[in-house]
Amino acid sequence: MVNKAVDERDGQKVARRLREAILRLELRPGLVLDEADLAEQMEVSRTPVREAIIQLISDGLVQRHGRKAIVATMDFDEVPKLYDALLVSSRLIHRLAAEHRNDADLAAIREAMLEFEQSTDVSNGVERSEANLRFHLAISRAAHNRHFAAFYDSALLGTIRLARACFAQTSTVEYLGPTTREELAGHLAETERQHRVLYDAIAAQDVELADQLAVDHYVLTRNRVEKVLFRVDPAVEHFDLSVSAG
Numbered sequence: 001m002v003n004k005a006v007d008e009r010d011g012q013k014v015a016r017r018l019r020e021a022i023l024r025l026e027l028r029p030g031l032v033l034d035e036a037d038l039a040e041q042m043e044v045s046r047t048p049v050r051e052a053i054i055q056l057i058s059d060g061l062v063q064r065h066g067r068k069a070i071v072a073t074m075d076f077d078e079v080p081k082l083y084d085a086l087l088v089s090s091r092l093i094h095r096l097a098a099e100h101r102n103d104a105d106l107a108a109i110r111e112a113m114l115e116f117e118q119s120t121d122v123s124n125g126v127e128r129s130e131a132n133l134r135f136h137l138a139i140s141r142a143a144h145n146r147h148f149a150a151f152y153d154s155a156l157l158g159t160i161r162l163a164r165a166c167f168a169q170t171s172t173v174e175y176l177g178p179t180t181r182e183e184l185a186g187h188l189a190e191t192e193r194q195h196r197v198l199y200d201a202i203a204a205q206d207v208e209l210a211d212q213l214a215v216d217h218y219v220l221t222r223n224r225v226e227k228v229l230f231r232v233d234p235a236v237e238h239f240d241l242s243v244s245a246g
Helices: 009-024 035-042 044-059 076-100 103-118 123-142 145-172 181-203 209-231
Strands: 062-065 068-071
Touching: 009 035, 009 044, 009 062, 009 103, 009 123, 009 145, 044 062, 044 145, 062 209, 076 123, 076 145, 076 181, 076 209, 103 181, 123 181, 145 209, 181 209
Parallel strands: none
Antiparallel strands: 062 068
16 A cells, blocks of 8 residues: 655655555545654655655545545535546646647656556456646646646546546446447547647647647546436436536
């Protein structure tokens, strides 16, 4: 789980390990994060653990509960707002990435894109999801605006965490949930296609196209989660992930 030795002077490395554990659902929503226990597991002092928790609170993955720090809980009433934030921030980030990307950014985006395409084993959904996350974070870095990137990264992590929680409840074999292999293959093929046209638009510095493609990719992501939410519990058929008015 989170037992890998880490340089105790680097709270960012501790934060990365904890973030991965939270997104993998190894650290479940509501779990109390004990600094002493985590420091012992990671073979570090409590200082980098404390720094990591502060960072994860900023990311929205950890929250304060009295004097304790817990893995952030999921408020399903906030989900439509979360997806609103993802749409708006995604459009901003993709526009900025198309405008400001450099050669190093393009190389990083392409590397993550190819990594995702190579993770096609349907039984390895978590690894595929993490490759997908790295692709989008590479685009976020290419925007070269830490304020908008923080907005986008927070919404992105929130929606990925929600998706993993939903799909984890529906299947112990395939992370991507209750679906046929044909449906899954089709979804992955469309995701790969959209990644490639996003990359091409950013490489061409086509700001308007990157914006429109960001919307298309958002719709693909939202519809996938919405489908599983409805299938998991028919009682949530009233649930609306569409963008709020205005």
